[in-house]
Amino acid sequence: MSAMSEIPLPHTAKRVVPWWLLRHETMLAVILLVALIVLGGLNNRFLTLDNLLNQGRLTTEVGLIALPMTFIIITGGIDLSVGSIVGLCAILLGYSWKIFGFPLPLAICFSLLVGAAAGFLNGIVITKVKVPPLIMTIATLALYRGLAEGISQARSVRGYPEWFYFIGQENFFGVPAQLWLLLIAIVVAAIVLDRTTFGRTLYAIGNNETAARFSGLPVDRVKLIIYTLSGFMAGLSACVLVSRVTTTRSDMGIGYELDVIAAVVLGGTSIFGGVGTIWGTVVGLAMIQLLKNGLALTGVKGDATIVVIGTVLILSTLVASSLQRRREGV
Amino acid sequence: MTAVTITGAEADPRRRLKVLASQEALLAIAVIGLAIAVGLYNPRFLAARNLSDVLLGNAYIAVAAVGMSMVIVSGNIDISVGALIGVLATISGTLAVNGAPIVVAWLAALVAGVLVMALQGAIIAYLRIPAIVVTLGMLSILKGGLISVTGGKWITDLPDSFHLADIELFGVLPFPVFLMILATILAALWMRYSASGRAIYAVGGNAEAARLCGISQPRTIVMVFALHGFFAGAAALLYATQLRVIQSTVPPNLELTIITASVVGGVSILGGVGTVVGSTLAAVLIAEIASALVFIDVSPYWIRAVQGVLILVTVIADILRRRRMAGA
Numbered sequence: 001m002s003a004m005s006e007i008p009l010p011h012t013a014k015r016v017v018p019w020w021l022l023r024h025e026t027m028l029a030v031i032l033l034v035a036l037i038v039l040g041g042l043n044n045r046f047l048t049l050d051n052l053l054n055q056g057r058l059t060t061e062v063g064l065i066a067l068p069m070t071f072i073i074i075t076g077g078i079d080l081s082v083g084s085i086v087g088l089c090a091i092l093l094g095y096s097w098k099i100f101g102f103p104l105p106l107a108i109c110f111s112l113l114v115g116a117a118a119g120f121l122n123g124i125v126i127t128k129v130k131v132p133p134l135i136m137t138i139a140t141l142a143l144y145r146g147l148a149e150g151i152s153q154a155r156s157v158r159g160y161p162e163w164f165y166f167i168g169q170e171n172f173f174g175v176p177a178q179l180w181l182l183l184i185a186i187v188v189a190a191i192v193l194d195r196t197t198f199g200r201t202l203y204a205i206g207n208n209e210t211a212a213r214f215s216g217l218p219v220d221r222v223k224l225i226i227y228t229l230s231g232f233m234a235g236l237s238a239c240v241l242v243s244r245v246t247t248t249r250s251d252m253g254i255g256y257e258l259d260v261i262a263a264v265v266l267g268g269t270s271i272f273g274g275v276g277t278i279w280g281t282v283v284g285l286a287m288i289q290l291l292k293n294g295l296a297l298t299g300v301k302g303d304a305t306i307v308v309i310g311t312v313l314i315l316s317t318l319v320a321s322s323l324q325r326r327r328e329g330v
Numbered sequence: 331m332t333a334v335t336i337t338g339a340e341a342d343p344r345r346r347l348k349v350l351a352s353q354e355a356l357l358a359i360a361v362i363g364l365a366i367a368v369g370l371y372n373p374r375f376l377a378a379r380n381l382s383d384v385l386l387g388n389a390y391i392a393v394a395a396v397g398m399s400m401v402i403v404s405g406n407i408d409i410s411v412g413a414l415i416g417v418l419a420t421i422s423g424t425l426a427v428n429g430a431p432i433v434v435a436w437l438a439a440l441v442a443g444v445l446v447m448a449l450q451g452a453i454i455a456y457l458r459i460p461a462i463v464v465t466l467g468m469l470s471i472l473k474g475g476l477i478s479v480t481g482g483k484w485i486t487d488l489p490d491s492f493h494l495a496d497i498e499l500f501g502v503l504p505f506p507v508f509l510m511i512l513a514t515i516l517a518a519l520w521m522r523y524s525a526s527g528r529a530i531y532a533v534g535g536n537a538e539a540a541r542l543c544g545i546s547q548p549r550t551i552v553m554v555f556a557l558h559g560f561f562a563g564a565a566a567l568l569y570a571t572q573l574r575v576i577q578s579t580v581p582p583n584l585e586l587t588i589i590t591a592s593v594v595g596g597v598s599i600l601g602g603v604g605t606v607v608g609s610t611l612a613a614v615l616i617a618e619i620a621s622a623l624v625f626i627d628v629s630p631y632w633i634r635a636v637q638g639v640l641i642l643v644t645v646i647a648d649i650l651r652r653r654r655m656a657g658a
Contacts, residue, residue, distance in 0.1 A: 078462065129646050130653075134407065134462060135599040139645060142586050143638025150632040258470050261463075271460050303477040310470030314453070317463050 024268030024320055025280040032287050039294035046297050057176035057244070059289040061086075061237040062259045063282075064182060067189040068230040069260050070281045074193075075205040075223060076273025077133035081122060082234045082260055084144035086253025089115045089238035091148045094157030094248030104164060112235040118144055119231020123224040133227075141257070145250075152250040160246065168243025178240045185233075190278040198222065206273030258306075262313045263288050268320060288312075353596035357611035361618060368622040375625040382504070386495070388617035389506035390415075390568035391584075392610045395591035396517045397561030399609040402592050403521075404554045405534035405601030406454060406461040408447075411562050412584030413472035418443050418566035420476060423485040423576040426492040435492060439570070440563035446472075447559025448552055455548035469585070480578035488574065495572040506568045513561065514610040521606065530554055535602025583634065590637050591616055594644045598652070616640070 040047035065082045072079050089111040097107035118140065126136050170177050193199035201222050204212040213219050234253070242248050267284030269276025288309060295305045369376040394411060401408050418439040425435040450468055454461050497505040521527035532540035533550045541547055570576050595612035597604025619640075620633045 125642075125646065129649055131645055131649055132599060135593070135641075135645055138409075138586070138589060139638055139641035141638075142583070142590065142634050142641060145583075146632065146635025146638050150629065150635050153629055153631050255470075258466055261466060265463060271463050301478060303474045306470045306474035307478065308474075310467040310474065313470070314459070314464060314467035317459050317467075318453075318457055321457070321459060 024323065025277060025283055028266065028268065028280065028283045028287065028316075032283055032290070035287070035290060035294065039290065039297070043294075043297040046294060051293070053174075053176055053179070055289050055293050056179040056182070058293075059285055060176075060178040060182045061241045061244075062256060062263065062288075063285050064185055064233045064237045064240070065230065065256065066260045066263045066281050066285055067185055067278065068226055068233050069264050070189070070267070070269055070276055070278060071193065071202055071226045072133070072230055073261075073264050073269045073271060074202045074273060074276045075226065076209070077126070077223065077227075078137065078261070078271075079119075079122065079133065079227065079230045080137040080257045081118070081140040081144055082230060083253040083256035084141045084148065085115050085118045085231050085234035086238045086241065086256055087148040087250055088118060088144045089235040090242050090248045090252045091152045091157075091250050093239060093242055095151060097160075098157045104161060108239055111238060112232060115235020115238065116228050116232040119228040119234070120224070122231065123227030126227060127220040127223050145254075148250040152248075154250065157248040158246060160242070165243055165246065168240055168245070178244070181236075181240070186278060186282055193278050198225075202226070203274055206270075206275070208274075255306075258309070258313075259288060262309050265313060265320075266316045270320065271317065354605065354608045354611060357595065357608060357615055361611060361615050364615070364618055364622060368625055372625040375622065380621065380625075384617045384621045385510075385614065386504050386506050387572065388613060389510040390565040390572075391587055391591060391617065392510045392613035393513050393568060394562055394565035394584075394588045395595070395609040395613050396513050396606045397558030397565075398588045399592040399595065399597045399604055399606045400517070400521070400530055400554050401461075401558050402589075402597045402599065403534045403601060403604050404530045404551055405537065406551065406554070407589070408450070408461065408465045408555070408558065409585050409589070410450065410465040410468040410472060411558070411588055412581060412586070413469050413476070414443065414446055414559075414562050415566045415569055415584060416579070416581065417446075417472050417476050418563050419570035419576050420480060420485065420578055422567060423488060423492075423570050426488055427485055432489065432491045436494065436567055439566045440560055443559035443561075443563030443566065444556050445559070447562065448556040451552040451555025452548075454555070455551040476578060482578055484578060485576040486574070488571075488576070493571040494567050506572070509564060509568065510610060513564065514606050517561075517606045526550075526553065531602055533601075586634075587616065587637065588613075590641050594640050596644075596648070598648055599645060600649075600652075 036047065045051060065086075069079060069082065092114050093107050093111035096102040096110050097104050102110060122133075122136055122140055125131050126133050167177050167181070172180055193202065201212065201217050201219075204215070204217055205219055205222065209219060234256075237256075238252065241252060263284040264276070264281050265271055265284070266287055267276070267280030267282070269280060291308055291312070292302075292305045295308060296302065300308075365376065365381075374380065394415065398408060398411060421442055422435045422439040425438050426432060430438075446468070450461075450464050453459055453464050495504075495506050499505060499508050521530060529540065529545045529550045532543065532545050533547050537547050540550075569581070591613035592604070592609045593599060593612075594616065595604070595606075595609030597609060616637065619636055620630065623630055623633060623636070
């Protein structure tokens with residue numbers, strides 16, 4: 001946008017601090033560390049291994065979606081429909097099992113498939129019809145939530161078999177089972193973004209889509225893949241969520257888009273596209289979860305924490321964009 | 331989102347007008363056609379009581395959609411408006427209950443609406459943070475703030491004189507419907523004929539060209555958001571005063587319904603195109619559909635899915651139409 005057309009200022013200041021110290025992710029990690037210590041000082045239940053692992057458990061559902069969202073935002077896109085896909089997949093998981101009588105493993109596969117299909121629909125309209133991602137996913141935010149509500153008619157499904165609760169509630173080598181899932185997903189996402197042509201293509205699209213197209217990169221196919229992946233991960237998140245809370249309702253996942261986008265943007269991924277890392281998103285996720293938990297432990301009510309998240313989202317974008325402008329100026 | 335290349339077809343105002351006229355005519359036909367179709371299936375749908383419920387109870391959505399349409403025409407979006415309407419209704423109601431003069435209670439909603447939205451507009455325009463991030467953040471601040479402050483309590487015992495929505499002009503015309511029509515006409519005339527109104531189209535259509543023509547993009551955007559805040563305040567008053575209580579929870583997905591009205595009404599999501607007449611017709615159509623579902627024995631739980639399909643179809647149609655025009 002306009003930042004691109006600005007003429008760089010002449011080189012005036014000498015670099016006294018190493019560049020990586022000024023990176024958004026590094027600064028965020030330092031803030032995170034300080035927050036940890038302060039919150040730990042305020043409440044002695046905060047800095048316990050149990051509490052931290054439990055926070056990891058709670059962050060998994062948002063975390064799983066934040067990874068593909070990082071890809072999407074790096075390309076300059078956005079996906080607001082993820083929360084609704086979580087709701088739709090949760091409902092379909094419960095309904096296909098309880099009402100249609102699918103075996104539960106099949107019901108899980110079915111709901112993951114629907115998640116992927118929902119993301120695919122977003123992707124195909126965004127790439128083929130060229131509807132802006134923001135508007136397309138606002139439309140499907142309504143559509144997918146509407147389907148979940150229409151199918152469920154406000155009834156919930158519960159009483160899943162015991163084994164299904166493993167992923168949501170059990171520990172595996174002392175660490176919550178879903179946290180393993182998230183860790184694997186993080187490592188895979190980081191490798192894909194950093195070390196593969198696919199990952200580099202995302203940055204190329206975000207920096208200059210037209211140039212990426214002219215360089216012969218498969219822009220549309222890559223976008224289609226990431227939106228489909230986003231839907232699939234939202235489906236996976238739905239399964240983990242249902243397993244954790246043991247019930248299925250059509251209002252599941254409402255507001256997830258805010259948490260997910262906040263984590264990604266907080267983690268230094270530019271909403272303008274072209275910039276971002278998985279590492280940043282992970283720190284962003286940790287930051288938000290610790291804020292929520294830390295504030296709750298110090299006696300702040302749940303609703304006030306979403307005020308904090310909103311404020312942090314706006315402020316961090318402000319800081320990031322002013323830093324970027326300065327970096328371009330130097 | 332803001333920067334859109336202008337194509338030959340869009341540059342031709344007569345052609346653009348023709349397309350928009352067809353969108354509005356189409357909506358008017360849809361509103362009447364649907365009423366007749368549902369009336370044939372279930373005559374009770376056409377009862378005066380039901381039709382007035384549809385218009386009265388949803389006029390505030392049309393009023394809010396007037397402001398939203400301006401925002402979208404300017405190439406931005408606002409997803410905080412639903413939460414804002416909840417906050418403004420609560421502010422106004424709290425003042426009224428605590429003995430403030432009624433006019434002050436009414437004005438407070440309008441002023442607070444303008445202030446919050448102008449602030450958002452300023453952040454978007456001067457600090458160059460995308461509207462989606464700012465309004466998403468504000469959505470969460472307002473929503474969380476409202477519940478934290480009120481503790482989820484409803485406001486009751488509102489004084490009778492507070493109920494703006496009960497007023498009937500000349501003994502027949504309900505105030506909400508009057509306000510809906512007045513806001514639409516004034517906004518339509520202003521956007522069509524005044525320089526500042528035209529500036530919104532210029533900024534949304536091609537920000538660079540607008541700048542070169544001497545239009546200040548930041549100032550236009552702050553103005554648009556401030557106006558949007560004013561309409562949100564008016565909408566909040568209608569919303570707050572139509573029931574005897576004000577629920578301190580924000581009406582869920584209100585912003586979505588308002589955006590749907592704008593988009594279905596023909597406001598182009600790419601910015602630069604659209605009228606408020608279309609968005610008001612669309613708001614009426616959406617309310618009518620919600621009511622119609624009940625009368626044709628479809629569960630109201632499907633309403634949001636219908637809304638989603640409506641946006642999807644109009645948006646895709648809009649883009650395809652633009653492409654065909656650009657190709658022709």
